[in-house]
Amino acid sequence: MDLAPPIELTRVNAFSPKKKRAKQRPPSSVIPGGAPLFQRVFTRLGCDGRPPRFRVEFYPYASLVLTIRRREDIVFVRFSDLLRRAPLAVLEGAAALLLSRVYRRKAPRGLVEPYLNYARSHRTRSRISQMRRGRVRLASTGPQGRHFNLEKMFGELNEKYFSGSLRRPHIGWSTRGWRRQFGCYDPGPNQILLNRRMDHPAVPRVAVEYVLYHEMLHVKHPTRRSGCSLLSHSPEFRAEEKLFTDFARARRILDHLAR
Numbered sequence: 498m499d500l501a502p503p504i505e506l507t508r509v510n511a512f513s514p515k516k517k518r519a520k521q522r523p524p525s526s527v528i529p530g531g532a533p534l535f536q537r538v539f540t541r542l543g544c545d546g547r548p549p550r551f552r553v554e555f556y557p558y559a560s561l562v563l564t565i566r567r568r569e570d571i572v573f574v575r576f577s578d579l580l581r582r583a584p585l586a587v588l589e590g591a592a593a594l595l596l597s598r599v600y601r602r603k604a605p606r607g608l609v610e611p612y613l614n615y616a617r618s619h620r621t622r623s624r625i626s627q628m629r630r631g632r633v634r635l636a637s638t639g640p641q642g643r644h645f646n647l648e649k650m651f652g653e654l655n656e657k658y659f660s661g662s663l664r665r666p667h668i669g670w671s672t673r674g675w676r677r678q679f680g681c682y683d684p685g686p687n688q689i690l691l692n693r694r695m696d697h698p699a700v701p702r703v704a705v706e707y708v709l710y711h712e713m714l715h716v717k718h719p720t721r722r723s724g725c726s727l728l729s730h731s732p733e734f735r736a737e738e739k740l741f742t743d744f745a746r747a748r749r750i751l752d753h754l755a756r
């Protein structure tokens with residue numbers, strides 16, 4: 498079942514306010530000791546040649562993101578500023594992760610693990626969600642589409658499947674059509690978005706209802722993951738998903754639409 502619908506398999510770039518950011522030039526700050534740290538890890542991984550010059554800074558991404566890019570002989574690294582207070586071992590782990598990918602070296606597990614544990618911890622996850630509330634803006638679109646009104650639909654589904662108990666998040670259609678996912682719930686801004694492409698007369702209502710129902714289950718079964726990618730679908734979640742009337746039919750329609 499987990500393999501079937503292409504819901505939430507990829508990141509939704511619609512959420513990343515990159516363009517706006519670039520214009521506003523958010524403050525980044527050089528990490529003290531960041532360059533020597535990268536040089537140390539570079540050597541430890543056995544990367545070929547002399548270590549390049551590194552410029553390492555914290556950057557206010559809307560999630561826990563690490564980026565690395567090379568421009569001429571300088572390697573620019575950006576760590577999410579969530580890592581500002583992280584212990585040294587976590588920063589070393591992050592560096593090892595980045596360098597091992599760029600230089601195709603296998604990073605020792607012990608070196609990377611502190612970062613992975615940090616990234617997966619509940620504490621970090623909840624900090625990400627909290628941060629996103631401030632950094633991710635709600636989509637400017639509302640629930641009323643050309644063909645389907647998601648607000649009305651939410652109310653109906655809420656009555657039918659949740660006894661009206663679900664608190665309504667912000668609901669809207671995506672501003673652009675997404676290629677790979679039908680819907681998304683982002684706990685940070687507490688927002689459900691459905692792929693604009695589904696707001697079409699050729700898409701049966703039951704398919705739209707099913708996607709909205711799926712995202713509503715994410716509201717009911719919160720995870721601490723932020724963003725909409727790879728939210729976990731627990732066995733309880735999957736069981737409840739099947740309570741949807743016309744479940745099989747809706748899934749068939751989505752499979753067809755995904756082609």
Ligand SMILES: [Zn+2]
Nearest residue numbers: 504505715728
């Ligand atoms: Zn999901």
